[in-house]
Amino acid sequence: MLYTVAHGVIPPLVRAVWRPRVEGIEHVPTSGPVIVASNHLSFFDSVxxxxVVPRKVVFLAKSDYFTGSGVKGTFTRAWFEGLGMLPVDRDDTRAAIASLDTALEVLGRGEAFGIYPEGTRSRDGRLYRGRTGVAHLALTSGAPVLPVGLTGxxxxxxxxxxxxxxxxxxVTVRFGEPIRVAGEYDGVPTGRARRDLTDRIMAAIAGLTGQELAGAYNERPADA
Incomplete structure (x- = not known):
């Protein structure tokens, strides 16, 4: 109910204020499970x-956003829940692992799950190497991966x-053609399959953004 109400208000407001340009919207599957994999430049990416996606996309958000008190805490929690976000404790290793199970549950319901393979926001505008959690989700669920390139x-x-x-x-949001994984990696060792698929996904994102490749993993600062 909260999502339905908020989604009737937030998208028109965002489009009116920032007017994001959207390209390749025809590539977005209208139904069924899909992993929405994007580069990550700003907190605003998850908004x-x-x-712009014409169906609900579930993202994970820092659990602190859901635990505030008072009017501000209530508003913040309603905002994040209204966007379809789910809380995760980024500083708890076990919770981070459990977040993959949460993602698989979302995909198992036939929904769209959003993920940033870089792991955290790029602080210098370059595109960092993807972590293989995105490939784990795709290979385990069989869901296609929709590459997304954000600029601005x-x-x-x-x-x-x-x-x-x-x-x-x-601001531009570009959607690429879905990367379908069903049957693509049959017989390929798990680690190699995850790395190869992740690299394919990042190459597709790079093609949409034109970002310089960092050639390394992006590490989250201790105070972030």
Missing amino acids: VIPV TEDIQPVGTNRPRVGRVD
């Missing part, structure tokens, strides 16, 4: 993707800022 979201809410900038910003 703009659910706004870092200008709405740069890393380190708490509030989005209001005003005209050139």
